[in-house]
Amino acid sequence: MTTLNIDHVSRWFGNVVAVNDITMTISPGVTGLLGPNGAGKSTLINMMGGFLAPSTGSVTLDGQAVWRNEQIYRQIGIVPEREAMYDFLTGREFVVANAELHGLGKKAAQKALATVEMEYAQDRKISTYSKGMRQRVKMASALVHEPSLLLLDEPFNGMDPRQRMQLMDLLRRMGDEGRTVLFSSHILEEVEQLASHIEVIVAGRHAASGDFRRIRRLMTDRPHRYLVRSSDDRALAAALIADPSTSGIEVDLQEGALRIQAVDFGRFTALLPRVARDHGIRLLAVSPSDESLESVFSYLVAA
Amino acid sequence: MYDPTVARLTYRGLLGRRRALILGALPVLLIVISVAVRAFTGTDDQVAADVLGGFALATMVPIIGVIAGTGAIGPEIDDGSVVYLLAKPIKRPTIIFTKLIVAIAVTMAFSAIPTFLAGMILNGNGQQIAVAYTVAALVASIAYAALFLLLGTITRHAVVFGLVYALVWEALFGSLVAGARTLSVQQWSLAVAHEVTGGDLVTSDVGLATGTVLLIAVTVVATWFAGQKLRTLTLAGEE
Numbered sequence: 275m276t277t278l279n280i281d282h283v284s285r286w287f288g289n290v291v292a293v294n295d296i297t298m299t300i301s302p303g304v305t306g307l308l309g310p311n312g313a314g315k316s317t318l319i320n321m322m323g324g325f326l327a328p329s330t331g332s333v334t335l336d337g338q339a340v341w342r343n344e345q346i347y348r349q350i351g352i353v354p355e356r357e358a359m360y361d362f363l364t365g366r367e368f369v370v371a372n373a374e375l376h377g378l379g380k381k382a383a384q385k386a387l388a389t390v391e392m393e394y395a396q397d398r399k400i401s402t403y404s405k406g407m408r409q410r411v412k413m414a415s416a417l418v419h420e421p422s423l424l425l426l427d428e429p430f431n432g433m434d435p436r437q438r439m440q441l442m443d444l445l446r447r448m449g450d451e452g453r454t455v456l457f458s459s460h461i462l463e464e465v466e467q468l469a470s471h472i473e474v475i476v477a478g479r480h481a482a483s484g485d486f487r488r489i490r491r492l493m494t495d496r497p498h499r500y501l502v503r504s505s506d507d508r509a510l511a512a513a514l515i516a517d518p519s520t521s522g523i524e525v526d527l528q529e530g531a532l533r534i535q536a537v538d539f540g541r542f543t544a545l546l547p548r549v550a551r552d553h554g555i556r557l558l559a560v561s562p563s564d565e566s567l568e569s570v571f572s573y574l575v576a577a
Numbered sequence: 578m579y580d581p582t583v584a585r586l587t588y589r590g591l592l593g594r595r596r597a598l599i600l601g602a603l604p605v606l607l608i609v610i611s612v613a614v615r616a617f618t619g620t621d622d623q624v625a626a627d628v629l630g631g632f633a634l635a636t637m638v639p640i641i642g643v644i645a646g647t648g649a650i651g652p653e654i655d656d657g658s659v660v661y662l663l664a665k666p667i668k669r670p671t672i673i674f675t676k677l678i679v680a681i682a683v684t685m686a687f688s689a690i691p692t693f694l695a696g697m698i699l700n701g702n703g704q705q706i707a708v709a710y711t712v713a714a715l716v717a718s719i720a721y722a723a724l725f726l727l728l729g730t731i732t733r734h735a736v737v738f739g740l741v742y743a744l745v746w747e748a749l750f751g752s753l754v755a756g757a758r759t760l761s762v763q764q765w766s767l768a769v770a771h772e773v774t775g776g777d778l779v780t781s782d783v784g785l786a787t788g789t790v791l792l793i794a795v796t797v798v799a800t801w802f803a804g805q806k807l808r809t810l811t812l813a814g815e816e
Contacts, residue, residue, distance in 0.1 A: 325663065326811050342808060345666050352664045358656030360586060362593045374582040375665040415661060 275302050276336055276349060276422035276454045278322060283331035285317055292317040294478040295331070300423075300456050304449035306469030307458040314478040315458040316355060319427045322456070323352050335423060348376070351416035355427035357408060359400060365411045366396035372415040386414040390444065405432035413441070424448060426457040430464050442468050498539050501563040502532045502546070505556040513549045517541075533563065580667060583675040591648050591683055600644055600683070603637045604691035611695040622706060625699035626778040629710040633695060634770075635763055638688040638717050639743030642680075645687070646725025647735035649680040650803075654810065655733060663810065670804035673726070677800055680722035689714040705774045713770035713779075720762045720792050723799040730803045730810075758782040765792045 278300040285293040293314045300322075309315050320326040321333050324340040324347075333340045340346050360368055366387065373383040387393050390410040395403070400411065409429060416424060426445075430438050445468060449455050459465050465472055466486065474482040504510045511523045511532055519538035526533050536542035550557050591597070611628060618624055650673075653659035662672055692714040696707020724742075728735040750757035751764070758764050759782055767781035768788030781788060 320811075323664065325660065327809065344663075344668060347664050347666045350664065352660065354657065354660050356657035356660075358658040359661065360590070360658055362589055363586075371582050371586055372661060372665075375580070375662065375667060377666075 275452060277301050278423060278454060278456070279332075279334045279337075280318070280322065281332050281334070283318075283321060283328045283333060285314075285321060285326065285329045291478050293321070293328075293475075296475070296478075296480045297331075298473050298480060298483060300454055300473075301471070302449070302452050302454045303471060304445055304455045304457070304469050305471045305473060306465035307456060307473050307475060308462070308465045309458075309460060309475035309481075311460050313460075313475045315460075315475055316427055317478075318475065319425055319456075319458055323350060323425050348419065349422045351419065351421035351424045353409075353412045353416045353424070353426040353429055355431065357405075359408065359412060359415075361401035362399065364397050364399055365392055365403065365407075365414075368400060368411060369396075369414045369418060373418040376419040378418060382418045383414075386417045387411075389417055390414045391440065406434060406437035409433060409437070409441070413444070421453070423454045424456070426455070428459060429457050430459060430461065438464070498536045498542070499563045500532075500534045500536065501529070501559070501561050502534055502557065503530065503559040504532070504550065505558065506553075507532050509553055510550060510555050513553055513555075514546070517545055517549075519545055531559070578671055578674050579678060580671055580675045583662060583667070583672055584679050586662075587649050587676050587679040588683075590652065591645060591679065596644060596648050600641060600687045603640060604687055607633055607637055607691050607695050608698070611698040615698050620700045620703065622700055622703050622778055625696060625703070625706050626710075628699060629692060629696055629706065630767075630779070633688070633692045634710055634713055634717065634766065635748055636744070637691070638684070638714050639721055639747060639763070640740070641688045642684050642718060642721025643725050643736060643739035643743055645680045645683040646722045647729035647739055649676040649683075649722075649726055649729065651729035651733075651735045654730065659810070663807075669807040670801075673730070673800060673804040673807055677723055677726055677803075680726050681719050684718035684722045685715055688718055704776055704778055706778060709770040709773040709779050712773050713766040716769050716792055717762050717766035720765070720795050723796040723803075724762070727799040727803040727806075730806045755782065759787075762792070762795070764788065 280296055280298045283293060283296050284291065296318065307315050307318065317326065321328050322340065324343065327341050335346055335349060338346060363371065366383065369387055370380055370383040373379060373386070387396050390413045392407065392410050392414060395407060400408065403411065409432070413429070429441060433441065445455050445457065449470070457468070470485065472484065472486050473480065502510070507525055507530070511525060514520045514534065515523050519536055519541040520534060521537045522535040524533040546560065547557065610632065614624060614628055650659070653662070689711050693707055693711040696702055696710055700706060702708055725735065725739045728739050732738060746757060747761045747763050751761050764782050765788035767779060768783050768785050770779045771781050772785050783791070
């Protein structure tokens, strides 16, 4: 079981602060590093992978420093975002070379190629590969030594939906096996589908951490939207709008429901059932209408 | 210290692409010039020394050194594929040392062998001229490879800087300013070549001891420094 510790890490380039005082712990299982483009995800992953020194703070893997410690790569597998990968080799030659660099042989390479289901194209030159095939061969090269920590920078970029699903299955499997898997993405549905744990980075800062429902709950100051059906929508609307925890209510006649915008999450969740009971209104359905990562994310980006 | 897998990747990168064509062009040109000179002027020791000294050692060897030395690592750092070497439990100096061996071997193969052939064509190794310049090309290959490998490690514009050093510093300043000649791989290797011929056809501005010490010093320091640079190489990524 491998744990990656990022302790008060900052990184600046000249006057630009790319990563600003981030502290997080990446534990076994699949973690998604979510943030818009330019948020500092790649900078952070480069520091996690030992390719960039933190300006301040430290990155350690089970207590061992990652920077300037090449022995750490016995435990780390890296899937970089950049495309370049010795295009003049065949997929098999490339993965075999990666295995050899770990002191392993052809058997390990073949196993890794089988894991990513690339055996059928292993003897073609990498230069002829599609983006998804490249991604899978990169993945194989990162898996040859069965690392306990796998770092992937935007692994789903340019993959078609089928390839994406395959890779997600593979990463899920890795996480279930007890490996520590961290991938970055700016695409919300990817993170939502795959990661059990999410770290959100916005403008170089650590904006939130946890599973995404928890992240959402943490941000009680942002407006929450609910879809509520009741035995008397108008009476319920009138009673709710009197309280400052509610900032807007729309009576959706087509849906036969209320669309409520709450500004005080904690207070509203206590208020709703009480008001309903006091007014003798039956609540038929209460559902958060924006419980998607998209809304959390757009809020974070706007903030 | 030497990793065969790193070597294999480096050889294939160096010799597989267009670079091999460029590497081959200058030796072919040297042979063509030698054949033409031999056909028009016959055997002449002075002319042989002029062609080998003026073209082979002063121009061809450093340019091939630039292509092989920077090409052994520069493109990988440029396109980011070096990450596959760096993300391995291999000591950085091992990577540099292996790449240096490959760069030296390639520079020697593409410069010393054609130099010897050209010398044989020009005057049949009269007065040991072919052997002397071949030895000069061999020792210069080592220093150039180390120097330009370091350049390839520290700058993205290694080829430009390398060519500026080889052509502007060594060729141009070398012929204008006496001091520049003392600090030139070409002159150091000529000092070694002078020792081989013993005559006045091959001369150098530096003594054998100075030349040898400087050749070794430049090679060792450049290689050590390249290893240090690689240890702290920052992969900037796309941001």
